[in-house]
Structures are given as C-alpha cells and as structure tokens.
Amino acid sequence: MPTDVSYDVRELLTRVADGDEAAFQSLFERYRSPFFGVCMKLSGAREVAEEVVQETFIRIWEKRQHLRDLEKAQAYLYRMFRNVLFEYFRHMAAERKAMGAILDHYDTGTDEGVSEKLRLEARLALLQESLRHLTPQQANVFRLIRLEGLSRNEAADRLGISPHTVRNLLAEATRVLRTKSGRLELAILFFLSMAES
Structure with a gap:
C-alpha cells in the first residue's frame, strides 16, 4: 500500500472516476471532517456546514469524469470545497442585501x-x-x-x-x-x- 497521501488520493479519485461507489464513500469519510470543521469555524452553523459539505461531494460525484489523472488531486478537492463555500456566502450576502432593500423601502x-x-x-x-x-x-x-x-x-x-x-x-x-x-x-x-x- 502506498504511503504517499497524494498518491493515495489520486488512486482513490481514479476509482471514483470509474464510478466506484465504495471509493467515493472512502473519499467522503476522509474529507468530510476537515471540510466540516472549516465550514463550522467560518459559519458557526451546523446546518450550513452539513449543506456545504453535502453540496461539495455532490459536485465531486457529478464531475467525476474529470478526476482521472489530476496533477494535484488534493488541491482539486479543496478548491471544489472552497468554491462551494464561497458560493454559499456570496448567496447569503446577496439575500441579506435584497431583504435589506425591501425593508428600507417600507x-x-x-x-x-x-x-x-x-x-x-x-x-x-x-x-x-x-x-x-x-x-x-x-x-x-x-x-x-x-x-x-x-x-x-x-x-x-x-x-x-x-x-x-x-x-x-x-x-x-x-x-x-x-x-x-x-x-x-x-x-x-x-x-x-x-x-x-
């Protein structure tokens, strides 16, 4: 078994790219906690963290055909997580702004x-x-x-x-x-x- 973590991740992603659900479950178990922890620190809300982590892994699965032969596999996963997280916060900011405009109107x-x-x-x-x-x-x-x-x-x-x-x-x-x-x-x-x- 390879000891290099990045090699392990690339191998796991290759299996996920082939549609291997067990490999996807392993990937989820490996990255769920760090993603969840970062999101909890930033949002302070368990529901938000769960939603962001879930959406991240949905996108990873939906884009699994791109996972094969990634140069920086772990960086790709964190970038996917970061994008989902930023989208969530951008969306919340836009929502608050829209609600504020409605309230100001009245x-x-x-x-x-x-x-x-x-x-x-x-x-x-x-x-x-x-x-x-x-x-x-x-x-x-x-x-x-x-x-x-x-x-x-x-x-x-x-x-x-x-x-x-x-x-x-x-x-x-x-x-x-x-x-x-x-x-x-x-x-x-x-x-x-x-x-x-």
Whole structure:
C-alpha cells in the first residue's frame, strides 16, 4: 500500500472516476471532517456546514469524469470545497442585501412605517425558515426563480439541468412549503403559487 497521501488520493479519485461507489464513500469519510470543521469555524452553523459539505461531494460525484489523472488531486478537492463555500456566502450576502432593500423601502420613519417594517421582517424570516424544509436543489431553484427573478430556462442553464426538471423542482418546492409552513400568510402562498400558473 502506498504511503504517499497524494498518491493515495489520486488512486482513490481514479476509482471514483470509474464510478466506484465504495471509493467515493472512502473519499467522503476522509474529507468530510476537515471540510466540516472549516465550514463550522467560518459559519458557526451546523446546518450550513452539513449543506456545504453535502453540496461539495455532490459536485465531486457529478464531475467525476474529470478526476482521472489530476496533477494535484488534493488541491482539486479543496478548491471544489472552497468554491462551494464561497458560493454559499456570496448567496447569503446577496439575500441579506435584497431583504435589506425591501425593508428600507417600507421604513417611512413613522410608527406605522416601523410597524410595517417589523411585520415584513417577520414574514421574510418565516419564509427564510420555511426554505430549510427544501432539498438543496429545490431551494436553489426556488431562490433563482422566486427571489432572483430568473426564468425557468435561465435557472436551468445556471444549474445545468433541464427546464422540465426546474419546473418539477419548483412545483415540489411550492408543495413542500405549503405543507410545512402552515403559518405563512395567504399573500406569500399566493406569491408561491405564481410558479404553477
């Protein structure tokens, strides 16, 4: 058995490239903890760390044909993890900025404006919490279409999936949100149902 760690990783990645699920499981077990630890330090949230690690390994599996004969196998894995992590933080920053702009719009400086701002903030927090019930792919589709305003075709292009899959994921996301989020106001439910019309 080779003692050189980089050689072991290259060999493991070659097996993963061939579709070897046992090798993929070994790769996951080897890198899950370091990836998880870094993400926990940066985010402080277990859910975030789990989601980022899961998405990293989903992408590694989806791009497994590129794993064969990598010069710097371990660097490739860490770069993949870093990219997923940065995407997550960029997305969260954009989401917070969008929510802040909406809240600023409703802040008129009067008691009525503050009250409306608090109600809107509560609605947005409730919607954000409800998104946690979705799978990562459903949440990605929902955010791209409902929060960023992309069309189904644009979302499909960005995610590398078919528009038909986007439609199905959006419909399923809407169903899950309706089921799990009984406290959502009718206006928000109407907003969600726009995807089906």
